Amino acid sequence: MEEYMKKNLLALLGIAFLTFTSIYSMTQNTLASSKQQSIVKKISAGKDKNFNYYEFVKKDGSVDFVSEVNAKYPKTHLLPFIKDNNTGLNIKQKINDDGTIHVKYDGNSNLKNNFKNAVAAWNKLDVIKFKMVDDSSATVDVHGNSNAKEDANNPDYEKGNLGDTNNYVDYDSSTALADGTKMNYISKSDIVLYSGIAKASDNNKDHVIIHELGHALGFDDLYGQKNRGLVMFSTSPIGSVLLNHLGSSEKISLQHYYQ
Numbered sequence: 726m727e728e729y730m731k732k733n734l735l736a737l738l739g740i741a742f743l744t745f746t747s748i749y750s751m752t753q754n755t756l757a758s759s760k761q762q763s764i765v766k767k768i769s770a771g772k773d774k775n776f777n778y779y780e781f782v783k784k785d786g787s788v789d790f791v792s793e794v795n796a797k798y799p800k801t802h803l804l805p806f807i808k809d810n811n812t813g814l815n816i817k818q819k820i821n822d823d824g825t826i827h828v829k830y831d832g833n834s835n836l837k838n839n840f841k842n843a844v845a846a847w848n849k850l851d852v853i854k855f856k857m858v859d860d861s862s863a864t865v866d867v868h869g870n871s872n873a874k875e876d877a878n879n880p881d882y883e884k885g886n887l888g889d890t891n892n893y894v895d896y897d898s899s900t901a902l903a904d905g906t907k908m909n910y911i912s913k914s915d916i917v918l919y920s921g922i923a924k925a926s927d928n929n930k931d932h933v934i935i936h937e938l939g940h941a942l943g944f945d946d947l948y949g950q951k952n953r954g955l956v957m958f959s960t961s962p963i964g965s966v967l968l969n970h971l972g973s974s975e976k977i978s979l980q981h982y983y984q
């Protein structure tokens with residue numbers, strides 16, 4: 726219910742204060758997943774210069790297509806950032822006066838270590854720095870649902886979803902890259918971790934939180950075979966071992982947008 730109310734409230738504020746204050750909009754992204762099933766067979770399905778492909782045959786006979794980045798990857802490329810629905814401009818976090826982006830964890834204590842791992846993964850790239858805080862200075866808030874009923878109260882929730890990020894955009898504080906490309910700042914990011922994440926492995930939990938923190942930074946979902954092994958790929962099959970390291974594509978993308 727809380728998520729639903731908050732969205733209605735923001736929509737109303739947007740209308741009421743249209744002419745004299747910031748308007749907020751939401752850009753929503755969803756990380757879906759397939760159901761966990763035991764894998765009985767892993768079959769190699771070829772490779773290319775970036776990925777090794779496998780078919781995971783599950784107990785019920787269904788097959789998951791899984792890719793793993795091979796040793797020679799990554800071939801560095803600029804990854805897409807989210808474009809705001811209203812302005813069409815890319816969005817990013819505003820860096821705090823202390824040079825960091827403040828993140829707060831309000832979720833289930835069982836996931837605190839996974840949250841820390843995810844923060845460390847982004848910080849390791851040495852471009853932006855997340856700082857974990859416990860106060861209202863946080864512009865990125867990570868919430869957690871503890872049961873299916875709470876999940877169902879979130880209008881964005883679809884069965885199997887593990888995480889969701891809503892970015893609220895402050896249209897009054899736009900900024901530009903050195904080449905003149907205009908961007909908007911995110912005023913607040915709300916990440917929700919759905920209750921189903923509790924059943925995932927630590928590897929998967931880390932993956933979902935890294936992915937959602939990526940959305941809070943501005944990264945968009947990735948689709949297409951060539952992006953299957955990257956953390957921002959839109960879906961991740963539970964039960965497979967996911968590659969959680971962030972590489973040179975994420976690094977140059979952050980350097981580009983957070984120059």
Ligand SMILES: [Zn+2]
Binds near residue numbers: 755756936945957959
């Ligand atoms: Zn996503």
